[in-house]
Amino acid sequence: MNTEVDLGKNDEIKAYKSYAIKVDSSQNDKGTEIKLFNFARPHMRAFHCSWWSFFIAFFIWFAIAPLLSEVKNTLKLSKEEIWTSNIMSVAGTVVMRFLLGPLCDKYGARILMGIVLMGASIPCALTGLVDSATSLAIIRFFIGLGGSCFVMCQYWTTTMFTKEVAGTANALVGGWGNLGGGVTQIVMGAVLFPLFKTGMSAERAWRTVCIVPACVGFLTGFTILRISDDSPKGNYADLKRNGVMKEVSATSSFRTGALNFNTWLLFIHYGCSFGVELTMNNAAASYFKEEFFQSTESAAAIASIFGWMNLFARGLGGFTSDKMNSKFGMRGRLIWQTVCLCIEGTMVLIFAQTKNLGLAIFILVIFSSFVQAAEGSTYGIVPYINPPATGSISGIVGAGGNVGAVCFGLCFRQLDSIETAFNIMGFTIFGAAASTVLISIRGHRGILHGKDSEVTRNAWQKTGTSTLAVPDEA
Numbered sequence: 001m002n003t004e005v006d007l008g009k010n011d012e013i014k015a016y017k018s019y020a021i022k023v024d025s026s027q028n029d030k031g032t033e034i035k036l037f038n039f040a041r042p043h044m045r046a047f048h049c050s051w052w053s054f055f056i057a058f059f060i061w062f063a064i065a066p067l068l069s070e071v072k073n074t075l076k077l078s079k080e081e082i083w084t085s086n087i088m089s090v091a092g093t094v095v096m097r098f099l100l101g102p103l104c105d106k107y108g109a110r111i112l113m114g115i116v117l118m119g120a121s122i123p124c125a126l127t128g129l130v131d132s133a134t135s136l137a138i139i140r141f142f143i144g145l146g147g148s149c150f151v152m153c154q155y156w157t158t159t160m161f162t163k164e165v166a167g168t169a170n171a172l173v174g175g176w177g178n179l180g181g182g183v184t185q186i187v188m189g190a191v192l193f194p195l196f197k198t199g200m201s202a203e204r205a206w207r208t209v210c211i212v213p214a215c216v217g218f219l220t221g222f223t224i225l226r227i228s229d230d231s232p233k234g235n236y237a238d239l240k241r242n243g244v245m246k247e248v249s250a251t252s253s254f255r256t257g258a259l260n261f262n263t264w265l266l267f268i269h270y271g272c273s274f275g276v277e278l279t280m281n282n283a284a285a286s287y288f289k290e291e292f293f294q295s296t297e298s299a300a301a302i303a304s305i306f307g308w309m310n311l312f313a314r315g316l317g318g319f320t321s322d323k324m325n326s327k328f329g330m331r332g333r334l335i336w337q338t339v340c341l342c343i344e345g346t347m348v349l350i351f352a353q354t355k356n357l358g359l360a361i362f363i364l365v366i367f368s369s370f371v372q373a374a375e376g377s378t379y380g381i382v383p384y385i386n387p388p389a390t391g392s393i394s395g396i397v398g399a400g401g402n403v404g405a406v407c408f409g410l411c412f413r414q415l416d417s418i419e420t421a422f423n424i425m426g427f428t429i430f431g432a433a434a435s436t437v438l439i440s441i442r443g444h445r446g447i448l449h450g451k452d453s454e455v456t457r458n459a460w461q462k463t464g465t466s467t468l469a470v471p472d473e474a
Contacts (some may be wrong), residue, residue, distance in 0.1 A: 101395015
C-alpha cells in the first residue's frame with residue numbers, strides 16, 4: 001500500500017498536492033528516495049516509463065544485430081559492409097543526442113520520448129525491404145535515431161529525483177534500459193527468429209521478424225504520452241502557462257553546457273563505456289560465431305550476456321558513486337569513476353587474448369560489469385556540472401557514447417586483426433581513466449586539486465543544508 005507524503009507549498013499551482021514518496025520542496029519537489037515497486041505518479045511512474053522506454057528503444061535499435069550473419073549470407077555482403085551498417089546504426093544518434101539535450105530543457109522528456117520511439121518504429125518495420133549494403137546502412141541509420149531516447153531517459157529521472165540520489169536513479173533506468181540490448185539478442189536471435197523460421201525460409205524469417213519490435217515500440221511511445229508527467233509539479237506546458245516555470249532557450253542551454261570543459265571530459269568517458277557497449281552489441285554475436293564456431297542461435301545467446309549484466313551492474317555503479325559521494329564528496333565519485341575505467345580497460349585486453357570459449361565468457365561477464373558500472377558512475381557526475389543546463393550536458397555526454405561506438409566500429413571495420421582492434425579499445429579506455437584527474441567542478445574537490453565549498457561540504461557530510469548545492473559560475 002502506498003504511503004502518501006504531503007510536502008511543498010499548499011498554495012502553489014502544481015498537478016499534485018501529495019506524493020507517494022518523500023520529496024525535497026527546496027528542489028522543486030524532487031524525490032529523495034526510490035521505491036522500486038511503486039508506480040504512482042509522478043515520480044515513480046516517470047522512473048518506470050523512463051527505463052521501459054529506453055529498453056524498448058534498444059529492442060528496436062538492435063533487433064537486426066543478432067541476425068546480421070543471416071543478412072550477410074542472403075545479400076552476399078562483406079565484413080566491411082556489415083561493419084558499415086553497424087557504424088551507421090550508431091552514427092545517426094550522435095546528432096540527435098546533441099539536439100535532444102537542449103530540447104529536453106525546453107519541452108521536457110515525456111513528449112520527446114514518445115515522438116522518437118514512434119518515429120524509430122517505422123524504419124524498424126521496413127527492415128525486411130533491404131536488398132543491398134546501401135539500403136541496409138540507410139535503414140539502420142534511421143532506426144538508430146531511436147537510440148537517442150537515452151537523453152530523455154536520463155533527463156527524466158534527473159528532473160524527478162534530487163542530486164543526492166541521482167547517481168542511483170540515473171544508473172538504474174539507464175542500466176535496465178541498456179538491458180534491452182542483451183534481451184534483444186535472446187528474443188530476436190534465439191526465440192523469434194527460430195520461431196518464424198519454423199514456418200518459412202531463413203531469409204523470409206529475418207525479413208519479417210522486425211515487425212514485432214516495431215509494433216511494441218510504437219505502442220510504447222503512444223502510451224507513455226498519456227500516462228506520465230514531465231516533472232514532479234506537472235507537465236511543462238501547464239507550468240509555463242500558469243507562470244510556475246520560465247521559458248527556457250534551447251540555444252542558450254546548449255551553449256552553456258558545451259562551453260564547460262568537464263562536459264567534454266565526460267563525453268570521452270562515456271565514449272569509452274557506452275561506446276564500448278554499443279560496439280559489443282553489434283559485434284559480439286558475429287565474434288562468437290566466427291571465432292568460436294557457434295551457431296547463430298548459440299552466438300546470440302552468448303552475446304546477450306553482455307547486455308544482461310545491465311540488470312545490476314550499471315545500477316551498482318551509480319549506487320556506489322552515491323555512496324562514495326556521501327563519504328568523500330565529489331572526489332569519491334571521481335575515484336570510483338577511475339577505478340571502473342581502469343578495470344574495464346584491463347578486461348578488454350585480457351578478452352582479446354582469450355581463445356578458450358568458457359574463459360572468454362567468464363571474462364566477458366567481468367568486462368561487461370565494469371563497462372556498465374562506468375556508465376552509471378558517469379551519470380552520477382553529470383547533474384553536478386551545471387544544473388540549469390543538465391539536459392544539454394546529458395545530451396552531449398550521451399552523444400559521446402555514440403561517437404565512441406563509431407570510432408571503435410571503424411577500428412573493427414578497417415583492421416584485419418580483431419585482436420588489434422580490442423587492444424586499441426583497451427588502451428583508449430586507460431587514457432580516459434587518466435583524464436579523470438582533469439575534472440574540476442566549481443565548489444567541489446577533484447582527485448588532485450580544488451576543495452569543497454562550505455555549502456557543498458555541509459551537504460555531503462549532512463552537517464548543514466540537505467540540498468547539495470552547486471555554486472553558480474562566477
